[in-house]
Amino acid sequence: MVKSFATALFLAFACLATACGKTDTGTRELQFWTIGREGEAVRQLLPEFEREHPGLHVVVQQLPLTAAHQKLLTAYAGDSTPDITQLGNTWIPEMVALGALEPLDKRVTASRVVDPKDYFPAIWSTNVIDGTLYGVPWYVDTRLLFYRKDLLARAGYDHPPRDWAEWQAMMAKLAQPKGQAYGVLLPTNEFEQLLALALQQDEPLLRDDGRYGNFRSAGFRKALAYYVSIFRDQQAPMMTNVGIGNPWAAFGQGFYAFYLSGPWNIGEFRKRLPAEQQDDWGTTPLPGPDGPGASNAGGSSLVIYKASKHKDEAWALVEFLSRPDIQERFYAILGDMPPRRSSWDAPALRHDDKATAFREQLERVKPTPQVAEWERIVTEMQLVAAQAAHGDITVDEAAAEIDRRADRLLEKRRWMLDRGHKATP
Numbered sequence: 001m002v003k004s005f006a007t008a009l010f011l012a013f014a015c016l017a018t019a020c021g022k023t024d025t026g027t028r029e030l031q032f033w034t035i036g037r038e039g040e041a042v043r044q045l046l047p048e049f050e051r052e053h054p055g056l057h058v059v060v061q062q063l064p065l066t067a068a069h070q071k072l073l074t075a076y077a078g079d080s081t082p083d084i085t086q087l088g089n090t091w092i093p094e095m096v097a098l099g100a101l102e103p104l105d106k107r108v109t110a111s112r113v114v115d116p117k118d119y120f121p122a123i124w125s126t127n128v129i130d131g132t133l134y135g136v137p138w139y140v141d142t143r144l145l146f147y148r149k150d151l152l153a154r155a156g157y158d159h160p161p162r163d164w165a166e167w168q169a170m171m172a173k174l175a176q177p178k179g180q181a182y183g184v185l186l187p188t189n190e191f192e193q194l195l196a197l198a199l200q201q202d203e204p205l206l207r208d209d210g211r212y213g214n215f216r217s218a219g220f221r222k223a224l225a226y227y228v229s230i231f232r233d234q235q236a237p238m239m240t241n242v243g244i245g246n247p248w249a250a251f252g253q254g255f256y257a258f259y260l261s262g263p264w265n266i267g268e269f270r271k272r273l274p275a276e277q278q279d280d281w282g283t284t285p286l287p288g289p290d291g292p293g294a295s296n297a298g299g300s301s302l303v304i305y306k307a308s309k310h311k312d313e314a315w316a317l318v319e320f321l322s323r324p325d326i327q328e329r330f331y332a333i334l335g336d337m338p339p340r341r342s343s344w345d346a347p348a349l350r351h352d353d354k355a356t357a358f359r360e361q362l363e364r365v366k367p368t369p370q371v372a373e374w375e376r377i378v379t380e381m382q383l384v385a386a387q388a389a390h391g392d393i394t395v396d397e398a399a400a401e402i403d404r405r406a407d408r409l410l411e412k413r414r415w416m417l418d419r420g421h422k423a424t425p
Contacts, residue, residue, distance in 0.1 A: 213406030
């Protein structure tokens with residue numbers, strides 16, 4: 001009895017020591033953090049990557065968009081960063097200031113896959129901080145106009161707007177009294193619409209190497225005045241995105257004819273509008289003050305953390321996800337648009353009349369200021385702009401107030417730069 005117990009105990013310990021017959025296969029794990037839906041899509045691509053790299057297994061962790069920024073900062077503070085992560089390109093300056101990211105210039109120079117000349121220049125530039133590359137664009141995001149072709153035709157137009165004056169004339173014709181219909185939807189709690197108009201100006205949004213706001217410049221005041229005039233003339237409803245509820249249904253019902261939004265809504269409108277309305281809408285690049293206008297250079301990039309012990313393997317994954325054939329499949333799965341011009345030769349993009357406007361717009365995008373405080377600044381910009389849209393303050397008062405708030409947020413940056421230190425968040 002005792003002998004049987006001892007034998008069983010020995011076997012139990014032996015089983016634990018050898019994982020019950022399992023041996024170490026030498027598999028290496030690569031930690032990859034993604035944000036939102038991209039994690040679900042990339043999982044469908046990774047089996048091919050793992051077949052091409054035997055012994056390497058990619059562990060994907062999906063972060064919710066609302067918590068991703070804090071999670072990434074917490075991971076850095078706790079020395080628990082992943083090997084590779086998806087990072088919104090407006091977050092890159094903050095991570096660079098922390099010293100968290102691995103420079104990638106040497107790897108790109110030696111790469112046979114990642115070709116900087118193949119990327120949309122402004123998108124690529126969002127990853128370059130003080131002359132050093134820290135990320136490789138994974139997908140792009142910009143804003144342009146979704147519009148109702150049939151409503152424009154009824155108003156006497158056979159083309160979308162080509163400049164601000166024509167756009168405003170169209171909205172004036174399309175707007176109906178007593179709030180029955182409007183020319184455009186510009187949710188008052190979203191900053192992207194005003195930001196796009198501001199990026200169409202020659203003056204930068206910050207001045208003196210990002211030390212101060214430049215919102216009192218003639219260019220920004222011109223953009224803000226145009227934005228405010230749309231509400232003043234009742235060409236846009238005074239609503240937040242919560243107030244509008246279902247923007248796709250409202251668009252289909254003709255509640256507004258123009259919608260300034262991003263590429264994900266191609267799929268949404270195709271899914272949510274009935275078949276008989278699919279020919280009634282289109283997309284067009286943003287009109288500018290005097291012709292075709294710029295928009296924002298948004299999107300996400302792939303970065304490698306400096307603390308990673310698997311940098312070579314992480315770079316192999318960056319190269320894999322940067323291949324045009326893989327980007328084509330990623331677009332087919334999720335609808336995220338590729339940052340490489342050659343990837344746009346894929347039939348799904350080249351022959352899609354709703355996507356071609358984005359291809360054109362991507363040649364005219366501008367990056368936002370590369371300072372760690374930018375997202376807080378642009379949030380304050382929109383809060384003040386909403387006051388101007390409501391008529392509570394004038395355009396000049398709003399511009400001065402945005403400058404004051406931006407200058408306050410940039411105070412630490414000024415202190416660091418003026419003392420010859422690298423700015424930190």
